[in-house]
Amino acid sequence: MTELFDEYHSNYRDVVQSSIDFSGLPHSFFMRAKVDVLRELITKRLGSEKPAMLDVGCGVGSFHPLLRGLVGHLTGIDVSSASIAQARAANKDVAYRDFDGETFPFEDASFDMVTAICVIHHVSPAQWVHFVGETRRVVRPGGLVCVIEHNPLNPLTRLAVSRCEFDQDAVLLGAGRTLELMSKARLSEIGTRHFLLLPWEANLARRVERALSGLPLGAQYAAFGTRSG
Ligand SMILES: C[S@@+](CC[C@H](N)C(=O)[O-])C[C@H]1O[C@@H](n2cnc3c(N)ncnc32)[C@H](O)[C@@H]1O
Numbered sequence: 001m002t003e004l005f006d007e008y009h010s011n012y013r014d015v016v017q018s019s020i021d022f023s024g025l026p027h028s029f030f031m032r033a034k035v036d037v038l039r040e041l042i043t044k045r046l047g048s049e050k051p052a053m054l055d056v057g058c059g060v061g062s063f064h065p066l067l068r069g070l071v072g073h074l075t076g077i078d079v080s081s082a083s084i085a086q087a088r089a090a091n092k093d094v095a096y097r098d099f100d101g102e103t104f105p106f107e108d109a110s111f112d113m114v115t116a117i118c119v120i121h122h123v124s125p126a127q128w129v130h131f132v133g134e135t136r137r138v139v140r141p142g143g144l145v146c147v148i149e150h151n152p153l154n155p156l157t158r159l160a161v162s163r164c165e166f167d168q169d170a171v172l173l174g175a176g177r178t179l180e181l182m183s184k185a186r187l188s189e190i191g192t193r194h195f196l197l198l199p200w201e202a203n204l205a206r207r208v209e210r211a212l213s214g215l216p217l218g219a220q221y222a223a224f225g226t227r228s229g
Contacts, residue, residue: 004122005059005080008166012060012083019164023156025199027062030220033196034117034148035066036206037222042070042113045144045226051112054138056104057119061087064094071113077104102130109140117148118220120178121170128173132181139227145187146224147178151194157219175216178223187225194218 008015017027042051050072055063058076060083067074074094078084079101088096099105101123114135123131135145150157152172161167175192182190196219197212198205209218 003080003082004166004169005078006082009060009080009082009086013062015165019160019167022159022163023199029199029201030196031063031066032201034220034222035063035070036201037148037193037195038067038115038146039070041144041146041222041224045224046112049112051144052110053113053115054104054106054111056114056116056135057122058087058096058117059083061091061094061096063117064091068093075106075111101127104134104138106138108137109143110138111143112140113144113146114139115146115148118150120147120149121167121172125171125173128181129184132178132185132187136185136187136227141227141229143227144224145182145185145227146222147182148220148222149173149175149178151175151216151219151221153216154219160219175221175223178221182223182225185225186228188228190223190225192221192223194221196220 013027052073053071055076058078061076076087076094076096077099081098084096084098097105120128139145150161150172152174161170179190193213194216195209195213197209197217
């Protein structure tokens with residue numbers, strides 16, 4: 001089956017960049033902010049060990065070079081075979097697989113950490129409970145699930161989504177809805193952090209963002225939870 005993102009495997013970054021050009025910021029700024037959030041979560045929740053990580057909906061693997069040194073073994077899966085082929089060619093040290101979008105192709109408890117970055121808004125809402133349930137199934141007890149999503153309450157996020165050609169069918173979900181899904185999936189110690197509020201990455205800006213991260217202001221949010229027992 002042809003997937004929507006098969007069409008964008010060669011120009012994914014350009015399409016994203018054109019949707020956020022109005023901000024005057026490069027796509028790399030947004031990616032680094034996400035990686036910083038992941039780094040803090042890993043340190044806080046998993047300690048010093050570099051986690052074996054599964055990145056669900058990894059697309060063309062844009063993030064993966066930025067994760068070197070932060071995670072141990074990295075695996076990426078996606079429903080778009082063309083994106084996976086592109087990711088594989090760019091990142092020789094990452095294990096990639098395409099799959100049918102239903103059951104993640106791994107045994108239970110296979111990973112220390114599972115991420116889904118800007119993916120759920122492309123999944124049919126009827127599948128959301130199952131999708132988050134799968135993230136829990138494949139993470140080990142004590143492991144971490146982290147979902148990063150657009151914040152629908154931020155007007156600039158809405159503008160970017162409206163300008164992005166592959167987001168036309170996106171169904172945005174707020175942090176509260178994602179926490180509900182995580183709670184339904186029996187993840188524990190769940191929480192959220194809003195970020196990408198300020199257009200700078202200096203330490204002071206990051207500290208201000210952290211102080212305000214409980215408010216739904218930033219362009220994106222991370223929702224996270226741990227698999228207990
Ligand atoms: C906006 S892209 C994000 C790609 C990458 N995570 C990033 O942030 O650069 C969304 C990705 O989710 C994938 N996707 C959509 N439905 C999916 C599903 N049910 N399971 C896994 N991936 C899915 C798409 O093929 C696409 O590559």
